[in-house]
Amino acid sequence: MRPILMKGHERPLTFLKYNREGDLLFSCAKDHTPTVWFADDGERLGTYRGHNGAVWCCDVSRDSTRLVTGSADQSVKLWDVQTGTQLYTFNFNSPARSVDFSVGDKLVVITTDPFMGNPSTIQVKRIARDPADQTSDSVLTIKGPQGRINRAVWGPLNKTIISAGEDSIIRIWDAETGNLLKETDKESGHQKTISSLCMSADKSHFLTGSADKSAKLWDSRSLTLLKTYQMDRPVNAVAISPLLDHVVIGGGQEAVNVTMTDRRAGKFEAKFYHKILQDEIGGVKGHFGPINALAFNPDGRSFSSGGEDGYVRLHHFDPEYFSIRM
């Protein structure tokens, strides 16, 4: 089907997130306003105004009432999804890079960038049921990894936190104590900055994408390397299909070089791979800048991509997609 081109952001996209029902799509961009769209027809529902810097990441609660966003303005904000009002602001002394709700939505894990001498951190905040009771205290703060931590997410049953970033190492932390439980070795791990991390629906495995031109699939309990998908371009965004054994991987030539070459040379396609066989299935073209964000609708029947070009492209799969035989 023809993709729906969603023009609403003025700057490169950074992150996309569907709610659990798959009827809403939240988008973050380097302009300061996260936006919510109807995931069906791409109609813009509203924006969340209040941030004063690029918004790097967001997450929505299971019941689609709360939105949490992390921004370069050194704050993480909690929003009422329906009204768009700010409920609470967590302030940090460096930009917030990633946010993720725990199972049950009582906790949120936040990563902050290394900034002005402050090292990067992974912090856990408790989310109060009533916004009036909300405090800014951190339940847990982890420091250690060098460089930016691009993504930190909750492991199964909120027992662990999985982080990945510029040092190209994936780490599993104990979510209670903050102890390092496991980390990837040089052999199997990525060679360059890990740009993205995506959990499977049941949190049993996750996919990472890296500037080393590969995406890797890991077991989230044992951190065993399951699959490697070799690409011919740096990877910026990854997503796992909840329906079929597919993964979608996006990226492209670094933004710095984009203007210097042909659109085709930049490799701005979203590539589909068979999750198990690691074979390429096909590609979806359209963006004229690298793909920065990818997300599957929880029903697996549509996906959306956000690019450096400032557009979100919403793709509903054709019936033929579901009958692809490998």
Next chain:
Amino acid sequence: MAAAAVLSMSEIENKAMNLGIDLSTIVFDNVVLPPGDDFGITSDDEDILHEEVAPEFETGYGNVIVVDNLPVVSPEKFAKLEGVIRKIYSQTGVIKEGGLWMPVNPDTNMTLGYCFIEFNTAQEAKEAKEKTDGYKLDKSHIFIVDMFDDIERYMNVPEEWTPAEIKPYEAGDHLQHWLTDEKARDQFVIRAGIVTEIFWNDARQLRPDPVYQYQYWIDNFVQWSPLGTYLATVHRQGAIVWGGKSTFNHIHRFPHNQVKHIDFSPGERFLVTYSSQEPSNPRDTHRVVLNIFDLRTGKLMRDFKGSVDDFTTGGSGGLSGISWPIFKWGGGNEDKYFARIGKNAIYVYETETFILVDKKSYKVDNVGDFSWSPTDSILALFVLELGGGNQPARVSLVQMPGKVELRQKNLFSVSDCKMYWQSNGEYLAVKVDRYTKTKKSTYTGFELFRIKERDIPIEVLELDNKNDKIIAFAWEPKGHRFAVIHGDGPRPDVSFYSMKTGGITARVSKLTTLKAKQANALYWSPAGRFIVLAGLKGFNGQLEFYNVDDLETMATGEHFMCTDIEWDPTGRYVATAVTLVHVMENGFHIWSFNGKLLYRIPKDHFFQFQWRPHPQSLLSSEKEEEISRNLRKYSKKYEAEDQDVSLALSEQNRKKRRVLQEEWETWTARWKQYHEEERELRLQLRDGEPSDDEGSQEQYEAKEVEAEEVLDVHEEIVD
């Protein structure tokens, strides 16, 4: 290099892991081996170390000479003789004080007929030796002068002559073993990043099959020899030539510091290496060193040294003013001659003696360019116009040896000439750019020489549209056709011509013109008949596979950003590559001759792709013709093989997929189990919210709700 082959990095890492050593914490430069123990690891440059001659020590007697065959004199005449000697040797240098010693026989008080002279410097001593060795004092006394240091060497020469030991014959490595491949595959070498690899092109399996791999192998580039026997790798210290039956052993080292270019003679007898050194004074020109080695013995046959200007014509002599190869080889595969161009002369050397033919250069005033026939000892010369057009430019064919002019053609108002030989030396095409009457622009025509015919007839060919620019020209290998890309606009035309039309007195004529093509380069199949019309650079890698026999396009394709195209030596496959010229898309594609994309290999930092050439076929042309006539008979066997391979391949593929699938299922089974076990806990985390299963499985009931809203009520009375 040998060590790299023996121990791969992964083995080292495994070993380190077993020993519990963290390799990342070790600074290898600080590791010191116990003296005299190398742990069985030979160093990369071990053999270089041993090859080097033991360093010479200064004995301190370098400035002393021995003069023998002096007259034997009594003490009375001692002083006189001493005076004479002193006089002779004071002319060549300063004798040290007390540096002249003439020993005397203590029994007879007669001199012994020799003396020692110590000079101030070793250089003076050397000069004295050179000047006075053989000096006639009188009839019976002819000086024999030697360096003192040499005496010892002479003393060690055994009295009796012993015949040189003749080593038993050792069978050499089968250097052409790759040609006997059962599957008749061809090899190619690629260089990407720090790795140089040699592969079989296994087109049936649709993948390359590795033969050999080296890391950290090359500093500059690699190059096959023209018949494919050797692979040369070019390093800072020189070139190394490799070859062998199953692996690549190093055969010879050709030391040449800072070597920039190498060139094999077409018959693989010689190797030319080139280096140029930047001058310390910016006003000086670059210094150039050329070495010619015998490829089989590794011996240096001749070297040439000089400034860049000596090796260039027209005084361009800039930073990179040379056009490689400087020496062009002539005389077909026998490597009889090599020649270079100089100012107003061609220097032709013969390989028997490595001196100039007839001991002098071949004077040709104002010569601009030359080339050898690929098969015969015929030179084609292009001489530029002289005296503002009073003396016309000309192209002449000269037979070697003897310098007999076979044919000459004068050309008027010429701006430039380019010569193209057909690969069998049957035809020579000269592309001539002439000025128009106004001298403001040029137009192009061709002079076609039929070398093998009586008197070498010349035909003039002009394009239909004289103003067309010639973008590319190429002869069909071993054939009688050629292709030209010409045109002025953004989409040029491609024309094919044949030299063999028009009955007995053959004439050149056009076969066809393809209009408006996205092409700027021509690549004939080495077997002829097929050609790839390629649009490189601005055309982004458009490819058209064209059959010149049937004058039809077989297929079109695209290798985006493609920079290099090369046919395999048999004309069965075409390789297209994107090298490091571009940042993205690096790697290569392999196509069949008819334009079917067989496989693609992406490689970052891709430098080079080169097919391994073949020596000439041993079959006579009659035999080849017979085979192509009965191709059907021969092809049956191969078709059956093809089928077997493809069956095996799909079976293999199925198996691999099944394994992958099964592996995956064990994982998912484990995850499901975990998921079940954790259900309760998850429920708790969610404050007992029952719906555990994620979105997709939940059943929703879509309800259509109709809402009516009264916007306005307005009553109107209708009559």
